Amino acid sequence: MILSGRIPSHVGIIMDGNGRWAELRGLPRIEGHRRGTERAKEIAGVAMELGIKCITLYAFSTENWQRPQTEVSMLMKLVEFYLKNELSALIKKGIVFKTIGETWRLPKNIQTIIKETEEKTASNDGMTLVAALSYSGTNEIIRAVKKTMNSGKRAEEITEDFFNAQLDTAGLTSPDLIIRTSGERRLSNFLLWQSAYAELFFTDTLWPDFDREEFITAIHDFQGRERRFGSISARSNAF
Secondary structure, three states: OOOOOOOOOEEEEEOOOHHHHHHHOOOOHHHHHHHHHHHHHHHHHHHHHHOOOEEEEEEEEHHHHHOOHHHHHHHHHHHHHHHHHHHHHHHHHOOEEEEEOOHHHOOHHHHHHHHHHHHHHOOOOOOEEEEEEEEOHHHHHHHHHHHHHOOOOOHHHOOHHHHHOOOOOOOOOOOOEEEEOOOOOOOOOOOOOOOOOOEEEEOOOOHHHOOHHHHHHHHHHHHOOOOOOOOOOOOOOOO
């Protein structure tokens, strides 16, 4: 698969519609989440083929804790199953695994698996796969503000770069493209600070049906955008 033109360095994906996908088929909601996990693996593979350097998947928001306990428990089991079964593949493919969010709210066994996965993939030099778990953009910003206030820096010493370093995404580039599935046209608290100049792609497709062809369509759409970052210059040569 070869695409001419600019390839986004960092793509964020709001993987929405798993529950609705299952309900439309008369299946338990957790089956939609299971299918969604398989789709996430496929799309991450396509991202690698395209040369995308980082992909961030919105896997579980802080608001998702309000869902029925049975569904939350099954989601946690899916996270555990994925990490346990994919570690060797992540290492083999050279993928760096990271998490963002309040991961300390996750079950202890999942925290342990996350730490092990991050440590064992830290020295890889391929694509970075970021899982947003127990994540909220507003919460992330508040936590970054608290870190900044506790840093001892004077107000005039606080720069955008310094604040970026207090965010969960410290060390990562901002997303060039954010994709949301299922027909909703909003960010839903995803990478609010980082997405200031991200291109947005919305599709009515439910996440379990979002295949490689539609992902490539989103990349083609990105390639057709003129990114001026507030200036009036011609197409950016940043890529």
